[in-house]
Amino acid sequence: MTRPGPLFPDPSDPRLTRPVSGRDHTGAETELRVVTERPLTIFLNGREIVTAMTVGDYPEYLALGFLRNQGMLLDDDVVTGVDHDEELDTIVVRTGRETGYEEKLKKKTRTSGCAVGTVFGDMMEGLEGLRLPQAELRTSWLYALAAEINTMPSLYLAAGAIHGTVLCHRDRPLVYMEDVGRHNAVDKIAGWMFRHGERGEDRLLYTTGRLTSEMVIKTARMGIPALVSRSGFTAWGVGLAREVGLTLIGRLRGRRFLCLSGAERLIFDADLSAVGGDPAHARRKAAGDG
Amino acid sequence: MTRPGPLFPDPSDPRLTRPVSGRDHTGAETELRVVTERPLTIFLNGREIVTAMTVGDYPEYLALGFLRNQGMLLDDDVVTGVDHDEELDTIVVRTGRETGYEEKLKKKTRTSGCAVGTVFGDMMEGLEGLRLPQAELRTSWLYALAAEINTMPSLYLAAGAIHGTVLCHRDRPLVYMEDVGRHNAVDKIAGWMFRHGERGEDRLLYTTGRLTSEMVIKTARMGIPALVSRSGFTAWGVGLAREVGLTLIGRLRGRRFLCLSGAERLIFDADLSAVGGDPAHARRKAAGDG
Numbered sequence: 001m002t003r004p005g006p007l008f009p010d011p012s013d014p015r016l017t018r019p020v021s022g023r024d025h026t027g028a029e030t031e032l033r034v035v036t037e038r039p040l041t042i043f044l045n046g047r048e049i050v051t052a053m054t055v056g057d058y059p060e061y062l063a064l065g066f067l068r069n070q071g072m073l074l075d076d077d078v079v080t081g082v083d084h085d086e087e088l089d090t091i092v093v094r095t096g097r098e099t100g101y102e103e104k105l106k107k108k109t110r111t112s113g114c115a116v117g118t119v120f121g122d123m124m125e126g127l128e129g130l131r132l133p134q135a136e137l138r139t140s141w142l143y144a145l146a147a148e149i150n151t152m153p154s155l156y157l158a159a160g161a162i163h164g165t166v167l168c169h170r171d172r173p174l175v176y177m178e179d180v181g182r183h184n185a186v187d188k189i190a191g192w193m194f195r196h197g198e199r200g201e202d203r204l205l206y207t208t209g210r211l212t213s214e215m216v217i218k219t220a221r222m223g224i225p226a227l228v229s230r231s232g233f234t235a236w237g238v239g240l241a242r243e244v245g246l247t248l249i250g251r252l253r254g255r256r257f258l259c260l261s262g263a264e265r266l267i268f269d270a271d272l273s274a275v276g277g278d279p280a281h282a283r284r285k286a287a288g289d290g
Numbered sequence: 291m292t293r294p295g296p297l298f299p300d301p302s303d304p305r306l307t308r309p310v311s312g313r314d315h316t317g318a319e320t321e322l323r324v325v326t327e328r329p330l331t332i333f334l335n336g337r338e339i340v341t342a343m344t345v346g347d348y349p350e351y352l353a354l355g356f357l358r359n360q361g362m363l364l365d366d367d368v369v370t371g372v373d374h375d376e377e378l379d380t381i382v383v384r385t386g387r388e389t390g391y392e393e394k395l396k397k398k399t400r401t402s403g404c405a406v407g408t409v410f411g412d413m414m415e416g417l418e419g420l421r422l423p424q425a426e427l428r429t430s431w432l433y434a435l436a437a438e439i440n441t442m443p444s445l446y447l448a449a450g451a452i453h454g455t456v457l458c459h460r461d462r463p464l465v466y467m468e469d470v471g472r473h474n475a476v477d478k479i480a481g482w483m484f485r486h487g488e489r490g491e492d493r494l495l496y497t498t499g500r501l502t503s504e505m506v507i508k509t510a511r512m513g514i515p516a517l518v519s520r521s522g523f524t525a526w527g528v529g530l531a532r533e534v535g536l537t538l539i540g541r542l543r544g545r546r547f548l549c550l551s552g553a554e555r556l557i558f559d560a561d562l563s564a565v566g567g568d569p570a571h572a573r574r575k576a577a578g579d580g
Binding site: 017018020021022023024025026027030032034035036037038053139159160161180210211212213214231232233234235236237238250251255256257258259260261263266268272 | 307308310311312313314315316317320322324325326327328343429449450451470500501502503504521522523524525526527528540541545546547548549550551553556558562
């Protein structure tokens, strides 16, 4: 398989934003671009699994990654087809094996509903005893990544109100996905990895969202040993990261950050006097999330 | 019924944060408070409905508000009991009538899973033909509310990484709820309103989160005619707000804001020269969301 190239946002894609008119604080008429949000109903072998609200790009990666991160699609599952119907807002993933996930699905529909984007019962499955590879992480990579990601053209910079997750190798962004659903962005990365047979062991995941239990669980399931964010932590997210050996870095802004798990694997090689402050648009970047 | 008093965050509650140690960007050891995140499984009449990840305060309001905003608890339902088991992380809501929601639940478990905090099929129900009361909104209220909410003691200011939603009357905050799950904060407000028989018609909802379809739908279901946020918009959120006559204001920071629905009901009475800029901690406030 040829190595898939880098994949970055395309804010000029007209399907992803819409011009909307309104008034500003002075009462003046104004027009701006606003991100699209549309439903996508994911089927696995003809069974309806979930309706996700998504910006709409990369539906195949979103479907595969969602099923993968829920443990409904396994490493040895062979995907025989993925059919996206843009008019019906549906996507159907077909696998060789049609059993296995049925029992899981029964359990899921009993425990979810879902107020908070969490399918708790299933999400914890497969984490028991998991230890991520003990990869070192250089602080110079963190600053280089933040600088590049915060200035790269993106839907966020064009329209705001969208989350981003970036798969990186050392100081290089490889795949940058955005979505109105925070977990969709990371699921799209998981789908890309699954589709291209990419492993996570020497990768790093950068996200705009908070470091909650669910983000930590997803990152661990993807086999990625480091998770970095501009945003803050929850206590359970920190606890889970320590359990699985995930390096967890939050509140990365300007030259500041906090490492609450795996600090012993950090190499403080950056020249702090050379690191710039947080640019104004990056502050706005964080502010638009939620 | 006596009017319930204002209800504001209690950041000193030891159950809601935990001290965690780590290292900062210079390699120095540091200790900080991090918000708690724990599961709460909500039952309706003995049937398991959802497991929410929550900071843990006001479980009764969360359960009632979640069921209310999903349309599983109706205006004329009589709640005969709410039992919270802190050890099992469960809460059981009992109603006089035991039917009605069963059919809804069957539909829900078919369509949800849930990647993005949306139960789409059910959420749209009851919105057809809904028109909110055409309440006027003074810009002076917006600035007064933002100034007060951004400086009020909160879990956000103490620990970060948490969302806030505030029920307001004119320029006064009435109930300020916070939660790690963005929709939990608004659901807690809905539960408080349901419990105390409060109506939304002359209220305003302030939130730290984005103005997505789900936030608009929840606000409309609560009968509240105005929704205000520091964060941005999605196109569908704007479209739905225009359909139901909801005044929608986003990107409220310092003296700036954008109104993308209901601008004809705005009264521009504020003296802009007297409005302060966005304080540094409020910028951080926004940055911690996600």
